[in-house]
Amino acid sequence: MRNDGKPAVVVGAGPAGLCAAIELKKAGAPVVLMDENAKPGGQLFKQIHKFFGSREHKAGIRGFDIGKELLAESLRLGIDVRLKTEVVGIESGLKVWAVEDRSKSYTLDAGKLILATGATENALSFPGWTLPGVMTAGCAQTLINVHRVLPGKKVLMVGSGNVGVIVAYQLMQAGARVAAVIEALPRLGGYGVHTAKVRRAGVAFHCSTTILRAEGKEGVEKAVIAKIDEKFRPIPGTEQILDVDTICLAVGLTPSIELSCLAGCRQIYVPELGGNMPAHDDYMRSSNESVYVVGDIAGVEEASTAMEEGRLAGLHAAWAMGYMDDQTMKTRTNETRERLQALRQGVFGQKRFAAKERILAMRKDA
């Protein structure tokens, strides 16, 4: 057998990991997909809005429907998906140490390793931020769209990027009121079409505004917000008290790089994509030739870009393991890159495109 029969191990069954595993399996390569959760899909199943992009990016389809499609495809292909399986270590020689169901520990020799571990939402500390009722926007989104429970009735959203604005909209769809969306910068961050639909539902947007504190005894009862100057200092006398029971934080994400550190991947700092992350080349290979990094771990973007990055790595790994000829790999990865490129244009995409270009340059220097 090619490659000693060692499988490609994909860690993380979100959009990036699923797409990588699908491309590998389609090429005939042995692949094992591991995820610590009981259900695959990563954060796709809480995305209930219609995606942007074009037809080949599945535009107009809701995120959870894309998740269902990917799951159906992985089932049809018979991919070895190991759920409730945490990868807790990577040893040299690409030995993957996994713990199943928090009780069974084993190692697996991997031919290639694809890390699709995603990102973690950032916290924001202010007096009262530990009170019950303060949570990340993604937490609220998981509660309302996956578990279908409403954590509160009146919400303050902190952060106006796409995550904050989309979750504000979805909280209203779930039956909550959104008191306001606040943004520390002088301009709103998210897509105008998202802010417009939230604004016409009567939600106030406050730019150059921060949260001073959350008040309450056993949970949030009030939020105090205030205008800030150009140096982000609160302006006395501009305080406003909002009656809310929930404060959602949508203040960015940080790549979950732990396993890439264990695998010895060289880390770089790219603030516009979330901070520290493994350097990678245009096939998503890290500084360790056998380890690929795809999706948010390789720079925080979107589910649509994560899926394309997963495909890139899956195709290249299949080729590297001897399951795909040179021409097919070149053609398919070029097509995938074109689709990625299309998603990294315009006022929002340019910055990410430039950051990704910088990562590629840094990888070459490695």
Added chain:
Amino acid sequence: MSNNEALKTTGAPSLEELRAVGQLASEEEMEGRGCLCIECIEEIPCNPCQTSCPQGAITVGFPITNLPVIDRTKCTVCGLCIPACPGLAITIKSVKDDRARVRFPWEYLPYPSVGDTVRMVDRLGRELCDGKIVSIINPERNNKTAVITAEFPRKFVQDAISIARRNIDV
């Protein structure tokens, strides 16, 4: 080029910002059967409006971050693009005598019923006037985005964009 000050501080585009990119329809264009209004003034990578149109009346082209351009000679105001737009940024507006209608996307419960009196809102969510629900459709192909038509006094036609949510405390 405008820096979309209103959109990026209030959340909603101003009439001037829409006019600057040719996206503010005139009342003459709204006469009779009405006209398509797309309020998409930022370059985002998205083109389902183009691919959803059976007449080829909407062009985004390449790159897909171009703003959509409507060919009014081809548009039949069928409204298929309304639920196709992931940004919920498309409406159809029409005027006749002293009345106006807006057909808009809607993804909140409860749905209003035909004949209901509702409150029309502007882009900033401010209530403008009463309106009446004329129709509500939500076939399978809309994929859960209902399309509602409401009628209201003509003088609010440039500002009216949607209706106020009701019975929020479910």
Added chain:
Amino acid sequence: MNAEKSPGSRIAKHAVLGDMPVQKELTIYFEGKPLKALEGEPIMAALVAAGVTVFRYTKKGSPRRMFCGIGRCTDCVMTVDGVPGVRTCVTEVREGMRVERQQGVGNWNIQAEADHA
């Protein structure tokens, strides 16, 4: 103490997600009191649906609930079947499960664990 009272509730109807599918109900015990949960959901969801606002208290007595909801931050940990530090956001409910508010880092209730096994 109004820690049990909260504005949490289940979302029975939804414009995009449709009606909530019928799921098998089971019973868990929160602080010894029976509470309805749905098969397949994490402890966190059942508690939020029941209006529980405080999941644990820190050593200094400061209240905590969930924060990230996906198993990263450990803010939502509770004592489950005698085992402290269990992430309630990623641990599925089980019939008869005993869920306790944790004080500080909690205590191992070995007997409870043995009973369960």
